[in-house]
Amino acid sequence: MNLQAQTQEYKIDGMTFGMPEAEVYTEDYDGPPVVGEYVTMLPNLKPLDYEGNKHHEIRLDTFTQEIEVADGVRFRAWTFGGMVPGPVIHVKEGDKITFTMKNRSDEMVTITKPGLDASDYLDQITENNYMDAKPSIMPMPHSMDFHSGTVAKDDKWRTIAPGETIKFDWVANYAGTYIYHCGTPSVLMHTAMGQHGVVVVSPKDGYETDDRVDEEYVVVQSEYYLKKGAGDLYQYDFEGAQTNQPSHVVFNGHQTILHDQPLTANAGERVRIHFSNNGPSGTSSFHVIGAIFDRVWLEGHPFNEMRGMQTVLLGASSSATIDFIVPEEGKYTLIDHEFSDAEKGATGTLKAGPKQ
Amino acid sequence: MKLSFNTYHKLTAILGILLAIQLPVLHAQDHAIMIPEGSFHSVLPEIVGEPHQVDAFKLDETAVTNREYLEFLKENPEWQRSSIPSLYAGSDYLRHWKDDLNPENEESLNRPVTRVSWFAANAYCGWQGGRLPSLNEWEYAAQAMDFDSNLEANRFSSNLIGWYSAVDTKVKSDVGSTGIENRYGVEDLFGLIMEWVEDFKPPIADDISLDCGTVGRMQGDASVYSYAMSIRYITRMSFKPTSSTGMLGFRCAYDLNSNKMEI
Numbered sequence: 001m002n003l004q005a006q007t008q009e010y011k012i013d014g015m016t017f018g019m020p021e022a023e024v025y026t027e028d029y030d031g032p033p034v035v036g037e038y039v040t041m042l043p044n045l046k047p048l049d050y051e052g053n054k055h056h057e058i059r060l061d062t063f064t065q066e067i068e069v070a071d072g073v074r075f076r077a078w079t080f081g082g083m084v085p086g087p088v089i090h091v092k093e094g095d096k097i098t099f100t101m102k103n104r105s106d107e108m109v110t111i112t113k114p115g116l117d118a119s120d121y122l123d124q125i126t127e128n129n130y131m132d133a134k135p136s137i138m139p140m141p142h143s144m145d146f147h148s149g150t151v152a153k154d155d156k157w158r159t160i161a162p163g164e165t166i167k168f169d170w171v172a173n174y175a176g177t178y179i180y181h182c183g184t185p186s187v188l189m190h191t192a193m194g195q196h197g198v199v200v201v202s203p204k205d206g207y208e209t210d211d212r213v214d215e216e217y218v219v220v221q222s223e224y225y226l227k228k229g230a231g232d233l234y235q236y237d238f239e240g241a242q243t244n245q246p247s248h249v250v251f252n253g254h255q256t257i258l259h260d261q262p263l264t265a266n267a268g269e270r271v272r273i274h275f276s277n278n279g280p281s282g283t284s285s286f287h288v289i290g291a292i293f294d295r296v297w298l299e300g301h302p303f304n305e306m307r308g309m310q311t312v313l314l315g316a317s318s319s320a321t322i323d324f325i326v327p328e329e330g331k332y333t334l335i336d337h338e339f340s341d342a343e344k345g346a347t348g349t350l351k352a353g354p355k356q
Numbered sequence: 357m358k359l360s361f362n363t364y365h366k367l368t369a370i371l372g373i374l375l376a377i378q379l380p381v382l383h384a385q386d387h388a389i390m391i392p393e394g395s396f397h398s399v400l401p402e403i404v405g406e407p408h409q410v411d412a413f414k415l416d417e418t419a420v421t422n423r424e425y426l427e428f429l430k431e432n433p434e435w436q437r438s439s440i441p442s443l444y445a446g447s448d449y450l451r452h453w454k455d456d457l458n459p460e461n462e463e464s465l466n467r468p469v470t471r472v473s474w475f476a477a478n479a480y481c482g483w484q485g486g487r488l489p490s491l492n493e494w495e496y497a498a499q500a501m502d503f504d505s506n507l508e509a510n511r512f513s514s515n516l517i518g519w520y521s522a523v524d525t526k527v528k529s530d531v532g533s534t535g536i537e538n539r540y541g542v543e544d545l546f547g548l549i550m551e552w553v554e555d556f557k558p559p560i561a562d563d564i565s566l567d568c569g570t571v572g573r574m575q576g577d578a579s580v581y582s583y584a585m586s587i588r589y590i591t592r593m594s595f596k597p598t599s600s601t602g603m604l605g606f607r608c609a610y611d612l613n614s615n616k617m618e619i
Contacts, residue, residue, distance in 0.1 A: 137602055164596070
């Protein structure tokens with residue numbers, strides 16, 4: 001590795017830069033593949049219950065899993081933590097994260113073992129395995145790129161072979177909802193195959209409406225490029241990916257999950273959604289049918305406040321933190337208003353009960 | 357002339373030993389195919405107008421099988437799973453074999469051996485009087501494919517990318533089963549396993565630094581074929597010499613005039 005000496009830690013504007021060099025090593029780790037105190041399954045976000053900043057120890061192993069992404073559509077996906085999108089990581093602006101990832105793509109990794117007890121994510125998926133995830137093996141090189149981290153990419157985002165582990169630190173210098181994804185070329189392929197998720201970095205001084213928020217969710221939009229394979233399973237459609245023709249455009253990785261398991265609220269409540277468009281290639285015109293967005297913080301930064309938006313246009317790897325008031329009891333549809341996306345699955349439901 | 361009983365048996369024994377020593381080398385040469393000299397374009401940077409030159413060499417017709425590797429292990433017990441030092445292979449080395457000298461099962465004997473490190477592959481080829489092919493030799497042989505049309509070449513490459521993203525290592529196949537042969541009869545350079553080469557991580561790999569954007573920089577021409585090639589290069593360049601995976605095996609190459617007997 002042709003590395004310059006890594007920069008010593010320093011501060012600018014209160015932000016911390018200059019992380020130590022990443023470590024790459026081999027170890028026979030076969031413990032829980034997802035470890036972290038504030039790591040959850042979509043659409044859940046675990047509230048941060050601490051003052052000031054915290055040093056998090058987080059592990060997301062990468063491995064293959066056979067998953068269902070739509071009724072009757074299963075494929076062998078490349079994942080972080082076993083689902084697509086991967087687990088939601090919640091941290092606070094200014095927190096330091098020590099991140100570990102083992103490339104277990106040549107191992108059978110089961111995520112629904114009870115008692116793995118290393119993160120809420122593993123408990124949640126054991127209880128609610130909505131992708132019917134099953135272990136599978138497909139050995140490939142992989143890497144991790146946290147958009148929420150500011151580091152040298154040839155060091156921290158470097159590719160590791162099956163069996164290897166990488167470990168590095170990063171500091172959440174900016175608030176917002178940031179994609180993480182595999183950076184091993186072809187990134188189009190690795191992301192389309194499932195290696196992406198989000199980190200929600202909550203601002204250290206919060207958003208103005210924090211004490212009025214009743215429900216908080218994370219919703220991620222992404223595309224699949226799949227075609228029928230030799231047997232029952234689907235497989236990556238290279239031509240579809242090259243020509244921007246997804247087979248499915250979905251919220252939270254599955255075409256119908258947000259209809260089968262709708263978000264919930266009551267009339268009169270303020271709902272907050274951290275919405276990310278993970279791509280890999282599409283844009284999203286996010287709208288909630290029946291509502292208008294009271295506040296929109298573009299990329300989730302409190303400084304980027306917009307008011308009264310009907311639709312938020314997000315490019316690939318863009319996000320927004322969105323507040324809206326639920327007006328009446330009834331159904332609301334989350335939708336990508338680019339209808340060729342909506343008709344491929346980019347829709348979800350919020351069910352509202354009566355005013356409390 | 358009739359030989360006495362004792363002499364006859366001694367002679368037979370001696371001949372037998374000589375034959376047994378020769379056998380691996382004969383076997384290797386039988387199944388090794390001559391690849392004539394030539395040149396090819398790779399996805400790594402090259403001097404404009406000067407494709408990579410490759411001298412003539414011989415390449416195994418098929419990947420090394422479990423049966424063949426088993427023979428190697430019997431004669432070289434230090435490479436067996438329970439003896440191999442961790443310097444030469446990780447803990448996944450032959451992990452799918454029942455034990456040291458027992459491949460998965462009868463049916464697996466004709467399948468390519470996998471979960472072997474670069475060190476092990478090197479040792480096997482040396483034992484056979486050969487060596488691992490160089491990256492250029494392997495890629496040159498892989499590119500010596502005859503397609504009826506550009507359309508066919510593209511379809512082939514598309515399928516190849518599909519294979520790279522959907523290969524099921526649980527579905528095991530014998531060598532020769534892909535039906536894919538290069539111009540000279542070398543089988544299964546695609547569709548069965550990834551293969552070790554001598555210099556799987558050429559010096560230029562450090563400059564390329566495998567990350568987003570590498571594929572864009574790697575494609576010489578914007579063809580599907582070179583896209584598929586870049587995936588293969590990138591995967592190989594991520595390995596370490598001790599790496600082993602369920603879809604990584606190897607075949608051996610031989611210098612043209614090599615007639616060495618390995619004892």
